[in-house]
Amino acid sequence: MPESDSVHNRINNLEQHLEEENPVLVDVIRGFKDLDLVSRQMGFFSKEQSHAFSVPWWPLISVLGVYSSGKSTFINRYLDYNLQDTGNQAVDDKFTVICFSDEDRIRQLPGLALDADPRFPLYKITEAIDAATPGEGRRVDAYLQLKTCPSEKLRGKIIIDSPGFDADAQRTETLSITRHILDLSDLVLVFFDARHPESGSMSDTLETLVKGTIHRNDSNKFLYILNQIDMTAREDNPEQVFAAWQRALAQKGMTAGQCFTIYDPEAGMPIEDNGLRERFLRKRDADVAGIQERIEEVRVARAYRIVGMLGQRASVLETDVYPRIQAFLENWRRWVCWLNGIFFGLFLVCFLTITHWAGYWNGFSLRLPYMDVIMANPWGKWTLAAFLGALVIYIHMRVRRLAGKQAARKILAGMDEKEGQENYIRAFTKNTRWWRSIFRRKPAGWGRRNMARLAKLASDTNGYVQKLNDVYANPAGKMSERTGPLGMTEVGSDVCVEVSSESLKID
Ligand SMILES: Nc1nc2c(ncn2[C@@H]2O[C@H](COP(=O)(O)OP(=O)(O)OP(=O)(O)O)[C@@H](O)[C@H]2O)c(=O)[nH]1
Ligand SMILES: [Mg+2]
Known part of the structure; x- marks a missing residue:
């Protein structure tokens, strides 16, 4: 069964984007297509589904924090584009998802574009908004927008700029989107404002983005940035301001984490004193480079993780899906045999009782009324045989369906994960279609060709890792000691620096 036209187009689209941004992953997409084919032949996927849609292809870097702390200014500087509005009042009231496009201009699209497109990280975000406030999902455009930008720095990643935390104006929907973004992000930059260390926005940010996140098991993806230093x-007095900030973080339970102190030399007032300016700039450049390095690392880590996911999905088909379908088939077979026995047994008992009671038996010979007439007709016995045959087939077909439902219920009840159950139901239905013998042991789509496909996928996966190593384990050797076999989720996520006032001293 081929994929639907819309799936075909979407995957083509994805391939084109990846070709521009990360060509190694184009091969990986082909792997996902093979996996789709096997999944569809097993009946596990419909024409509208693809493994490629549930893969977060682009790493997500979100910028959150205190309002007017320079989040948008930082993003503009990083991208080298005047993309986001900046200003001293609260400027951003929406989340802006920023992604690469090689079009020679910046394009702005409404939030609906994000909600409807599985390539983007906020696909189906309306459901999360609706969960926070029923009915509010309709107003998705009030909370989100998408911007595309041709900055080279954006290749292979997505950045989210967010409205500043404002103690008074924070709405439940915004908090719910924030939580969603925190879960999806590979890296979270939490901005603080060295100008207003006591603001309500500051305490709100501390509460939500420090206290609320330090116990997460991915807490080292959070970078804390004191901006406008x-x-x-x-x-x-940068040390004093820094120490006060550290105390505020520590009060919320944060004792270790990655902290940076930065500023934007063009947005702030020029520092007159040459020596002082030099000192500030040196420290700032080192910290900005540190942040950029983390951003680069997540891109690399994500590429490896996607290759890992391909291998993992293939093995899930083999180790989870296949055994479940097989268990279903065994169950179903047993139920069909039992129910056939019961139905036909009952039928026989009823038939014998009624004919006996009606006196059609003479010893062991049965003389049904009209039998002579039927037998005398040249077509009579064939018609009778066809009728009886159709009756038997009809009963058997009903039994197969009933048994299918029963067996499916049993397997699904034993599953912990409730998501994706409709895929199993589809596969079960395919395996119990009327022409499939109940004695076939192998599930549909599990022929020799597909098994070879899966085996090839496993070996290709290693090849993809090597290609990624060729690209990323560059001569500088920066990534090489962190790259290993499949599933390299640890890349870029293991940095956790002890913070001391000393290490952050300017100079
Ligand atoms: N002194 C100084 N001012 C800065 C710095 N970075 C940004 N600004 C200024 O701070 C103001 C706020 O900057 P934005 O980038 O709009 O801040 P934001 O965090 O995006 O603000 P919201 O979107 O409203 O939450 C602007 O006037 C910037 O010019 C900095 O490093 N130093
Ligand atoms: Mg902003």
Whole structure:
């Protein structure tokens, strides 16, 4: 069964995007297509489904934090594009998902574009908004927008700019989207404002993005950034401001984490004193480079993770899906045999009792009324045989369906995960179609050709890892000690620096 036209187009589209941004992954997409084919032949996937749609192809870097702390300014500087509006009042009231496009201009699209497109991380976000406030999902455009930008820095990643945390104006929907984004993100930059260390927005940010996240098992994807540190140059007291900030973080339970102090030399007031400016710039450049390195790392880590996912999906088909379908088939077979026995047994007993009671038996010979007439007709016995045959087939078919439902209920009840059960139901239905013998042991789609396909996928996966190594384990050797076999989720996620006031001193 081929994929539907819309799936075909979407995958083509994805391939084109990846070709521009990360060509190694184009081969990986082909692997996913093979997996789709096997899944469809097993009946596990419909024409509308594809493994490629549930893969987060682009790593997500989200920028959150205090309002007016320079989040948008930082993104503009990073991308080298004047993409986001900036200003001293709360500027952003929406989340902006920013992704690469090689079009020579910036394009702005409504939130609906994000909700409806599985390539984007906020696919089906309306459901999360609706869960927070029923009916509010319709207003998705009020919360989200999409911008595309041709900045080279965006290749192979997605950045989300967010509205600042504002103690008074925060809405449940915004918090619910924030939580969603935190879960999806590979890296979260939490911005603080060195100008207003006591603001309500600051305490809100601390509460939600520090206290609420330090116990997550992915807490090391959070980078804490004290921005606009240039403002301390006038008083020359960056250490004091930093120490106060650290105390505020520690009060919320954070004792270790990655902290950076930065500023934007063009957005702030120029630092007159040459020596002071040099000191501030040196520290700032080192920290900005540190942040950029983390951003680069997540891109690489994500590419490996996607290859890992391909191998993992193939093995799930073999180790989870296949045994479940087989268990279903065994169950079904047993039920069909039992129910056939019961139905036909009952039928026989009823027939014998009624004919006996009606006196049609003479010893062991049965003389049914009209039998002579039927037998005398040249077509009579064939018609009778056809009628009886059809009756038997009809009963058998009903029994197969009933047994199918019973066996499916049993297998599904034993499954912990409730998601994806409709896929199993589809596969069960395919395996019990009327022409399939109940004695066939192998599930549909599990022929020699598909088994070879899966085996090839497993070996290709290793090849993809090697290709990624060729690209990323570059001569500088920066990534090489962290790259290993499949599933390299640890790349870029294991950095957790002890923070001391000393290590963050400017100079
Ligand atoms: N002094 C100084 N000002 C900065 C710095 N970075 C940004 N600004 C200024 O701070 C103001 C707020 O910057 P934005 O980038 O709009 O801040 P934001 O966090 O995106 O704000 P919201 O979207 O409203 O939450 C702007 O006027 C910037 O010019 C910095 O490093 N130092
Ligand atoms: Mg902003």
